[in-house]
Amino acid sequence: MTPDPLAPLLALADVEPAFTAARERVDAALRHRSLRRKGGQVAAEVSLRASVASAALEDHRYDLEEVRAGTVTDPVLQGALRVAEGLGGLVDLWPRAPRQVLARLHMLAANGVVPDDALGRLQSGADRIDALAGLVAGNDRTPPMLLAAIVHAELITLRPFAGPSGVVARAAARLTLIGRGFDPRGLVGVEAGHLAREPEYVGSAGAYATGTPDGVRSWLRHYAAAVSAGADEIAAIGDEVLAPAGG
Template sequence: MSTGTDPLASLAVLPGVPEAVAEVRKAVDRLYGHRVMRRRAGEVTSEAALRGARASAALDGADWPLEEIRRRSDFSGDEQARAVGGALRISAEAGQLLGVWRHSPLQVLARLHLLATGDADAATGRPRRADETAAPLFPLEIAAAEGFDRSAKGVELPAAPGADEAAARLDQLARLLAGRAEGAASGTPALVVAAVVHGELLALRPFASHNGVIARAAQRIVLIAEGLDPKAICPAEVGLAELGTAAYRDALAGYLGGTGEGMARWIAHCAEALRLGVRESTAVCEAMQRGMV
């Protein structure tokens, strides 16, 4: 594989990454070949969106049962309800933003943030100012008031870069994605591109809040845009929640460290999460086939 035209291509040949890419591709292909997908693909997509949103909110501390989310129609209450509502809004609209994403990913990120915050908190749906710091990731995991064991939070993550550096790196990421959309660089597998977008947004935390749910939604959009999961039926967020925040933090620390080993660990973590998301949707398909859904 040549690395001359694709700045991400070198990541695709890191130890373990080609195997992870191949395993994910095989798992996704099996799911797309399920007989339920021939006639009920739209229902599978809707269920994946709901389950992905629930899991993404859980990673931000709002761990609600799926049936509670199905039952509720009002998500304007406390902080947890608003977090769930924001994740649901993002998940419902992410697939519709694909056309804009291809030429203006930064515009999509701004839209995702507005969806995450909701009208009542729209003022925070803007890039961080130079005098602001990003909100911590995994917010409830480090909030003693919520009863979390502070000793269990795992690897310490560095602070996000300043707003100016974050803006410059975000612009660079947007140019890279636009180049891929135009065909200038297309050799890197979708899984690797999605993992880099996910990791970079978590590293930069370009907004004052809600960066986690946005990073996970951006990963989903990349997987759709790059053709690995065009129908959005593989909720990687479910896998991330199943693997747990401690493993999430540890893998992200590898990305932030920037070493080949660390990057490979992050990509492998994203791959495993996606495989677990495939397993989740496969179970949904099996339930539909048995007439249980």
């Protein structure tokens, strides 16, 4: 069996314990009683909040209730919503044709933001995108959270597409978690976790881009923390869904 090329990253100080703790938080959250009776409602709310968070991380910030009411027409926010809606149809294709999926995600995210002839087209980093696609395609060796973290970090480092590349990066990471069975129902809103720790998100992404072991370690520890925060959001939403009306 071909060895996992990312395995050495788990040996960086404090990374594996952080990933283990995040996995345990997700497992606990996925046992929340709301998911047995109102899982669809929880999933829809997670998706909405994740979309709003992803747009906010592109500095397009809107009140959740205004978005819920349908009054926000900002194209970046609308793109994030389209991406969230389209994820389910891309899960199976992602490990088979990663570059095709990235192009599709960009078309969903950036429609109305960039010129039509830029949609789905790389503007930089083609060689590194090829390497990333090779890492994603058919990879059943790398632990899902580690692979998702690297997918996310590579894409926000490269920003290979015009416009809201960050929305694409966060969606590709989410596809990895879903498709590899870490979060098969798409309930972990990692985007909200990134937004809740936004200064750390930005700082650790910049550290990753340096390529140093400490920089990569900083990013991986942040990613685990964001996953944990996304897990906590499941429980919070679940409690809201189960709360008596007017309570």
